[in-house]
Amino acid sequence: MPDQFGKAKLKRNQWIKNLIPGLKIRSLTSADAPELSYLELAIFSSPWSENALRGCLELSTVEGWGALDGDKVIAYLLGQFVSDESHLLNVGVLPEHRRKGIGRLLLDLFLTRCEEKEANTCYLEVRAGNLAAQKLYFQYGFMPVYVRKKYYPNGEDALILVKHFPDSIQST
Numbered sequence: 001m002p003d004q005f006g007k008a009k010l011k012r013n014q015w016i017k018n019l020i021p022g023l024k025i026r027s028l029t030s031a032d033a034p035e036l037s038y039l040e041l042a043i044f045s046s047p048w049s050e051n052a053l054r055g056c057l058e059l060s061t062v063e064g065w066g067a068l069d070g071d072k073v074i075a076y077l078l079g080q081f082v083s084d085e086s087h088l089l090n091v092g093v094l095p096e097h098r099r100k101g102i103g104r105l106l107l108d109l110f111l112t113r114c115e116e117k118e119a120n121t122c123y124l125e126v127r128a129g130n131l132a133a134q135k136l137y138f139q140y141g142f143m144p145v146y147v148r149k150k151y152y153p154n155g156e157d158a159l160i161l162v163k164h165f166p167d168s169i170q171s172t
């Protein structure tokens with residue numbers, strides 16, 4: 001079954017790429033921090049700084065992927081792999097490029113990488129009011145496990161979501 005599942009994802013991702021002419025995906029490095037900091041400003045109310053992004057991308061445990069329209073990064077995802085856990089650190093798509101399947105494409109890529117790295121679990125945190133992102137995560141089998149009350153600077157709660165990877169669980 002994993003092969004069929006992989007092929008299905010590949011087919012869907014190819015379909016999405018065909019839908020958005022010129023869309024490319026590439027790995028990110030710390031050299032991308034300046035461009036990502038502009039995306040952060042356009043996407044998030046509490047954006048990560050260029051230094052924070054550079055520091056993050058310099059960690060050996062962190063991997064990132066950018067979706068590019070020509071040379072311009074229009075969306076990105078950062079994930080971390082520590083022991084048998086993975087963490088989705090950040091994912092964002094520029095407002096004018098939303099609802100085209102790019103968020104799903106990046107999440108697919110990251111979760112495939114989690115499987116390759118034999119992660120048992122993937123954690124992420126999301127604002128309680130961010131229903132768009134939650135809908136995406138729930139479609140991928142993430143479940144709420146914890147609420148961090150008033151976690152964000154505006155007093156909003158954070159939901160901690162987890163996804164278990166069935167293949168890894170079966171083998172333990």
Ligand SMILES: CC(C)(COP(=O)(O)OP(=O)(O)OC[C@H]1O[C@@H](n2cnc3c(N)ncnc32)[C@H](O)[C@@H]1OP(=O)(O)O)[C@@H](O)C(=O)NCCC(=O)NCCS
Nearest residue numbers: 091092093098099100101102103104125126132133135136
């Ligand atoms: C969340 C985000 C990454 C989704 O990216 P996207 O490229 O627009 O998402 P997709 O087009 O791949 O949509 C995938 C699914 O997510 C859900 N979704 C995405 N945006 C949604 C919205 N505005 N309202 C409701 N559901 C939404 C839908 O289920 C959608 O599937 P559908 O189009 O078949 O209904 C994007 O909205 C974003 O960058 N938001 C701001 C940053 C952010 O909140 N990041 C997450 C931090 S935890």
